Amino acid sequence: MAYVAVKGGTRAIEASLLLWRRERKAQAGRPAALIDQVMAEASLYAPDIAELAVAQADGSPEEAVFLLRAFRSTVPRLHTTRVIDPSDLWVERRISAAFKDIPGGQLLGATSDYSHRLIEFDDERFNEVEAQLAALARNLGPQDGAGTYPKVVDYLRQLDLLPTLLLDTSAPGDVTKKSLEFPAKRSERLQILARGQTGTVTALGYASLRGYGALHPTVGELRVGRLPVTVADPLSDGDPEDDHFLGEIRVTEVEMLVPVELPRGEGRTDLQFDLGYGLCYGRNETKAIAMALLDQVLSAAAEGQGPGGPLADEEFVLLHVDSVEATGFISHLKLPHYVTFQSKLESVRASRKSP
Amino acid sequence: MKSLYNYAFFDEGSKREIRRAILKSVCIPGYQTPFASREMPIARGWGTGGLQITLSLIGRADTLKVIDQGADESVNAVSIKKLVRSTTGVTTTDRTAEATLIQSRHRIPEAPLREDQVLVLQVPIPEPLRAIEPSELATKRLHAEADYTGAWLMLFEELQRYGAYTTGSDHPVLVGGRYVMAPSPIPRFDNPKMDHSRALILLGAGREKKIYAVPPFTRVASLAFGDRPFRVEGFEGKACRLCGATGVFLDELPQDGGALYQCNDTGYCLERLNAGTPHA
Amino acid sequence: MAAFDRVHDVQLAFRGLLRAFTFPGTLVDLAATAERLGSLLPPTPAPAGLLLAAATLIDNETTYWSDQAEVTRFLTEWSASAPSPASASAFLVVATFDDARLAGVLERARTGTLIDPHLGATVLVGVDELDTGSPVTLTGPGLEHPLTCHLPSGERWLAARNARVSEFPLGLDLAFFDARGRVLALPRTTQTRGGT
Numbered sequence: 001m002a003y004v005a006v007k008g009g010t011r012a013i014e015a016s017l018l019l020w021r022r023e024r025k026a027q028a029g030r031p032a033a034l035i036d037q038v039m040a041e042a043s044l045y046a047p048d049i050a051e052l053a054v055a056q057a058d059g060s061p062e063e064a065v066f067l068l069r070a071f072r073s074t075v076p077r078l079h080t081t082r083v084i085d086p087s088d089l090w091v092e093r094r095i096s097a098a099f100k101d102i103p104g105g106q107l108l109g110a111t112s113d114y115s116h117r118l119i120e121f122d123d124e125r126f127n128e129v130e131a132q133l134a135a136l137a138r139n140l141g142p143q144d145g146a147g148t149y150p151k152v153v154d155y156l157r158q159l160d161l162l163p164t165l166l167l168d169t170s171a172p173g174d175v176t177k178k179s180l181e182f183p184a185k186r187s188e189r190l191q192i193l194a195r196g197q198t199g200t201v202t203a204l205g206y207a208s209l210r211g212y213g214a215l216h217p218t219v220g221e222l223r224v225g226r227l228p229v230t231v232a233d234p235l236s237d238g239d240p241e242d243d244h245f246l247g248e249i250r251v252t253e254v255e256m257l258v259p260v261e262l263p264r265g266e267g268r269t270d271l272q273f274d275l276g277y278g279l280c281y282g283r284n285e286t287k288a289i290a291m292a293l294l295d296q297v298l299s300a301a302a303e304g305q306g307p308g309g310p311l312a313d314e315e316f317v318l319l320h321v322d323s324v325e326a327t328g329f330i331s332h333l334k335l336p337h338y339v340t341f342q343s344k345l346e347s348v349r350a351s352r353k354s355p
Numbered sequence: 356m357k358s359l360y361n362y363a364f365f366d367e368g369s370k371r372e373i374r375r376a377i378l379k380s381v382c383i384p385g386y387q388t389p390f391a392s393r394e395m396p397i398a399r400g401w402g403t404g405g406l407q408i409t410l411s412l413i414g415r416a417d418t419l420k421v422i423d424q425g426a427d428e429s430v431n432a433v434s435i436k437k438l439v440r441s442t443t444g445v446t447t448t449d450r451t452a453e454a455t456l457i458q459s460r461h462r463i464p465e466a467p468l469r470e471d472q473v474l475v476l477q478v479p480i481p482e483p484l485r486a487i488e489p490s491e492l493a494t495k496r497l498h499a500e501a502d503y504t505g506a507w508l509m510l511f512e513e514l515q516r517y518g519a520y521t522t523g524s525d526h527p528v529l530v531g532g533r534y535v536m537a538p539s540p541i542p543r544f545d546n547p548k549m550d551h552s553r554a555l556i557l558l559g560a561g562r563e564k565k566i567y568a569v570p571p572f573t574r575v576a577s578l579a580f581g582d583r584p585f586r587v588e589g590f591e592g593k594a595c596r597l598c599g600a601t602g603v604f605l606d607e608l609p610q611d612g613g614a615l616y617q618c619n620d621t622g623y624c625l626e627r628l629n630a631g632t633p634h635a
Numbered sequence: 636m637a638a639f640d641r642v643h644d645v646q647l648a649f650r651g652l653l654r655a656f657t658f659p660g661t662l663v664d665l666a667a668t669a670e671r672l673g674s675l676l677p678p679t680p681a682p683a684g685l686l687l688a689a690a691t692l693i694d695n696e697t698t699y700w701s702d703q704a705e706v707t708r709f710l711t712e713w714s715a716s717a718p719s720p721a722s723a724s725a726f727l728v729v730a731t732f733d734d735a736r737l738a739g740v741l742e743r744a745r746t747g748t749l750i751d752p753h754l755g756a757t758v759l760v761g762v763d764e765l766d767t768g769s770p771v772t773l774t775g776p777g778l779e780h781p782l783t784c785h786l787p788s789g790e791r792w793l794a795a796r797n798a799r800v801s802e803f804p805l806g807l808d809l810a811f812f813d814a815r816g817r818v819l820a821l822p823r824t825t826q827t828r829g830g831t
Contacts, residue, residue, distance in 0.1 A: 069394035076366040177372070177696055179389040179564035181751075182492040234715075315490055325562045328399025332479070335401065335431055339424040339461045339619060342607060343542040344523035346588045354518030362642045371694050374649050375725075378692070379753040381656050382808040382822035384776050388753045412653070414646040470658070499749035531776055531824070533804065551779075555657045570657055570824075573776040 012108055015136055019110035021129045036250070036282020037061055041323050042068035043176060043195040045249045045281050061198070062327045069324050077177075079231045082243060086253050086279065087151055089225040096152050097219040098257060104149040109224060152221040153255050153275065162257075162273050184314055189298050193291040194280045196321030204317060205290020212309045213297035214276065220257040224283050226250050252285055254278040256292040260300070274300065363410040364442045369393050373411040373566070377557060380568035385530025386498070387481050392564040402435055402460055404559025405477035408566065409439060409458045412473065418446045420454035425462045425604070425619035432460070449622045461524065463545040465603050465623040468554035470571060476539045481560035481567065483527040483537040503535045506578060514583055526585070529576045530569060538575075544587040544604045549575040590616065598627035639671040648691040655810060655820035660773040660784040662765060666816025679705040681730035685761040685812040689713075689728050692757070698723060702740065703730035725756060732762040732811075734789025741795040744807045752804035755823065762787050765813040771830040777822070784819065786830060787811060793830050796821070 023032075035050045042050070042065045050068055057063030093109025096102045156162040172187030180188060193201060208214055226248040236242035256276035261269040276296030278288035298314050300306035310316050320326065363370065369391075376390035395403040402423075413419065421436045423429035427449040435458065436447050448454050451466040458475040468474060484494045487505040497505065506527055513521045520526065524540035528549065538546055539558055549556060549569055556569040569575055579585035594601045595618040603623065605616040618624035647668045655663040669683035672690070676683060686709060693699045695716035701707045706728055707718050721727055722743045729740055737760060747755035762768075768785040771793070786793065800806035806823030821827075 066394070066398065070396040073369060073393035073395065074360055074364060074366055076368055176393075177391050179391055181389065182490075315492065319491070324394055325399045328401065328403070329479070329562055330400075331398055332400030335460075336424050336426075336429055338606060339542055339604070340524040340540045342604075342619075343540075343544075343588055345607070347517075347519065347521040347523045350519040351517035351521055363646075367642065367645065368694055368696065370646075371692065372696055374653075375692055375697060376753070378653065378656055378757065378808070379755075381653065381777075382755075382806075382824065383752050383804050384824065386752060386804060412646075412650065414643060414650060495750050553779075555653075570776040572779045 013114045016108035016111050017115055018129055018133050018136065020112055020115065022133055023110045025129065031059065033283065034059065034061060034064070037198050037284055037287075038064040038068060040281040040284060040287070041065040041195055041197055042072060043191075044068050044072045062323055065197075065323045066327070072176075079234075081246070082230045082232060082240075084227050084229065086223075086227065086251075088148065089223055089227055089251070089253065090146065090248075091149050091223055091225040092146055093224040094149055094221060095219070096221045098152065098221075102152050102221070103155060107145045107149075109145075146225075149223075151255075156220070156257070156273065162275060180318065182315055183302060184318060186295075186299060186302070189314065189318060190277065190279070190291075190295060192318045192321065193278070193294055196287075196291070197323035197326065198284060198287045200321045200323075200326070201287050201294065202290045204311060204321065205293040208293045208297050208311050213307065213311045214256070214258040214274075214293055217256045217258045217276065217293060217296070219289065220255040220275070221253075222255075222285060222289070223253045224250070224285070225253075250282055252278075252280055252283050252288040254285070254288040254292045256289065256296060258293075258296045260305070360442055362443060363413055364396070364438070365393060365407075365410055370411040373407050376566045377408065377411065377568070380557065380566050381555070381570055383534075384568060384570055384573050385528075385534030385536040387536075387560075387565040387567045389564055390566050392561050395561065396438060397434065399562040400479060401431055402458070402477040403561030404563075404566070405458045405460070405475045405561075406435060406438070406559075407561060408475045408557050408559040409435075409456060410442070412456060412475075413439065413443055413445060415443075415445065417455045418448050418453055420448050420451060420457045420622070421459070422457070422462060422464070422620075422622065423460045425606070426621045428621065450626065451622055461540045461542075462604070462620065463541055463548045465600075465618070465620045466626075468552060470553050472554040474552075474554050474556045476541070476556065476558045478537065478539040478558050478560040478565070479562075480525075481537055481539075481558070481563050481565040483525075483535050498534060501533065503529075506535050507580075510578060510580070514580070520579070520583070520586065527578045529578060531573050531575075535578065536567065536569075536575075542588055542604055543577070543585070546575070546577045546585070547587065551575075595624060598624045600624065600627060637671055639673065639675055644668045644671055644687075645691050648687050651818060652688055652691065652810070652820070655818045656777075656808065656822050658777050659775065659821055659825040660778065660782045660819060662784075662817045662819055664817055665812075669816045677705040677709040679703060679709075679730060681706050681728075681761045682812045682814050682816070684816045684818055685728065685730070685759055688759050688810065688812060688818065689726065693726050697725045699726040699728060700724040701728040701730065702736070703728075706730050725754070727756050727758045729758065729760040732760055732787050732789075734787075734791045737787075737789070738791035738795040741792060741799055741807065741809075744799070746799055746802075746805040746807055749805065752806070755805060756807045758807055758809045760787075760809065760811050762811050762813050764815065765811060765817050765819050769830050772828040773821075773825050774828070775822075775825040778825070781828075783829075786819075786821075786827075790830070793827065797827060800824075 034054055039045055039050045053064040053067040094107045157164050173185045175188050175191050229246045230243040233242040258274045259271055260274040262272045264270050276292035278292030280288050297311045301312035372391055376388045380388045421432045423432035451464045456473050460477040482494050488494050524542050525537055526543045527535050528538050530536045551572050553571055558567050577585040590605045593616045596615050597617050600618055604619045606619045608615040651663045651665045665684045669687040672683050672687055690713050694714045698719040700718050700721040744756040766785045768787045770783050771786045773782045800823040808822045810818055810820040812818050
């Protein structure tokens with residue numbers, strides 16, 4: 001499926017659609033995208049338990065997230081994993097909207113991006129998929145394309161179009177262990193966005209794109225794939241050879257390129273690219289892109305840059321994107337408010353009686 | 356399924372974190388101590404702050420009472436009691452005097468509390484200055500500097516516009532002469548019960564991730580101007596239609612041709628009825 | 636004797652501590668629970684009640700320091716986390732009482748900030764006996780009437796403590812544990828009169 005965007009694109013898209021159909025068939029009705037969304041919003045990578053939660057919630061994402069979060073509160077947190085380097089991602093899909101021909105090539109993987117959204121009233125067409133894929137496989141190996149790839153942003157750094165930053169090795173904050181204080185650290189912002197409600201993060205990301213934040217951003221690279229998770233052996237001297245492999249997590253990673261102005265003095269400005277980063281559990285590309293947009297706006301605002309506006313107010317963004325908090329507080333309005341209403345009623349009457 | 360969960364639902368690390376916040380809250384009366392606030396099996400805004408406090412306090416020797424807007428049998432009180440009972444097996448009661456722990460939404464019981472009891476209040480919005488300042492960072496600074504002009508201005512404007520305090524429930528209080536505090540949406544009627552309470556009062560806001568406390572025998576003053584004293588809701592000339600109680604907070608029951616009144620605190624009302632003092 | 640129960644005994648200990656901090660100057664008995672720690676205890680002169688309190692409150696999500704190596708080792712194992720410097724710790728565990736040394740610890744302890752006064756340290760101190768010291772009269776939240784109780788003798792620690800709680804809400808919160816399994820707490824809000 002490696003393809004160059006001009007030539008061979010049609011075949012790559014056809015192959016991608018076939019793969020996508022086959023994945024859907026293999027899922028056999030399992031709502032994979034919903035399970036991914038629920039795991040991300042719950043901050044708990046547990047596909048089997050998330051599937052149980054989705055079923056128990058009759059498919060309601062807010063209910064399923066709620067179930068999984070409550071379960072998460074009962075699980076002791078014994079270890080912190082080794083730092084996971086996303087460049088180790090075992091890539092199933094990677095695209096760049098910035099360059100046609102990126103080092104390693106574009107890899108569409110299975111995607112519905114190019115499908116027509118027509119309800120399929122019969123699933124007859126599933127049966128054709130296998131035959132077509134078999135024909136395709138005669139030309140391509142089944143694993144063809146999957147693997148690790150160089151990153152587009154590294155290429156831009158080589159060209160000096162993106163600033164090379166020092167690696168920040170400070171321990172990240174954990175908003176589930178300590179309540180958020182402002183100004184928030186970037187690690188905390190990213191964590192809150194990564195577990196934010198998909199619809200809310202998308203809506204705010206959209207607002208940033210429409211006029212309240214980063215204008216004209218570009219998807220530098222979007223990747224979907226699997227990352228290995230390891231913990232250090234508590235008895236070892238820290239030798240990575242002694243690490244324990246826990247398994248893999250599937251993630252979506254996005255690096256957005258946002259043009260920003262860089263003051264050069266004497267009233268002149270240079271243009272440079274700024275990076276927005278998005279990463280969430282499972283496959284949820286829209287959310288990861290929106291997250292990257294918001295990351296860039298909030299990071300710029302933290303340094304006193306950017307256009308301002310509601311999205312640059314980190315309290316406004318970070319305190320309102322959580323599914324459990326938002327749905328819980330809104331739904332509590334259904335609870336009896338007899339005492340509070342009685343008290344207010346009395347105030348209303350008192351104000352009318354007063355001269 | 357039940358055996359999969361620890362005693363009192365949380366793992367021990369979660370409880371410890373809440374317990375540390377409770378202790379600091381007791382040591383700094385009226386100050387909102389931040390805490391991680393784990394997600395619960397009940398929704399944010401439905402008493403998760405109170406419930407987290409209750410679960411981190413509760414043990415085999417406790418007897419629990421839960422009330423919601425005065426009622427032991429209110430849907431949410433029943434739901435919270437059921438969750439605590441199923442994860443701890445503790446005894447629950449409707450009788451205020453029998454309880455060691457009382458979790459309540461928006462009421463302080465009519466029966467006087469004792470030193471050996473703990474009252475846990477559920478709080479939706481712990482920040483008394485939130486109405487005048489939306490930013491958390493800014494309100495933390497105002498508390499740090501004990502700058503409460505905004506709270507006073509709010510009350511002043513109420514007097515100017517309506518001729519009376521119109522805070523309804525959640526009328527702000529000054530705790531120990533230092534911190535302005537949201538007493539949770541208890542009616543103004545209950546504010547005076549906080550002043551020099553004999554029982555420890557713990558307040559928990561789950562969604563906003565804050566715990567705060569009013570220790571026993573601590574001065575709690577409702578904010579008011581000298582010439583316009585604080586006033587509780589008045590039920591002059593009205594009595595409970597069931598037990599005849601006066602001087603308690605009454606629910607208004609709209610009827611054709613005028614309202615009826617009855618005790619809001621159902622546990623209190625029932626005890627009076629059982630003691631044979633109706634229509635006193 | 637029943638083994639220590641990491642759920643129920645810790646809960647009992649916490650309620651005892653909460654009672655002590657709620658009613659400053661009141662002796663609260665933790666002896667039965669502390670006794671069950673039994674074989675888990677390190678060889679140290681520190682009272683069992685002190686270690687029970689430390690184990691109840693400390694884990695790998697907070698910070699601690701102790702003046703005594705055995706206590707530090709016990710807490711490192713219990714919490715699976717390393718100790719921190721005294722001036723950066725949320726919990727300071729002082730194994731045995733000494734007026735001058737305790738004064739030194741109190742002078743170094745965190746008292747929080749006006750924005751975050753809850754970052755003031757909790758200082759847990761082991762003493763021999765809690766009702767033999769000098770009489771001190773306490774007032775403040777949690778006290779219906781002025782209460783006269785016995786605090787460990789020594790003029791330096793009390794002066795150091797009073798200096799560090801003089802700018803409320805900044806301050807530190809103290810608790811003393813004796814060999815008979817009793818605890819007495821002095822939150823930062825408690826004002827003292829008398830003492831040596």
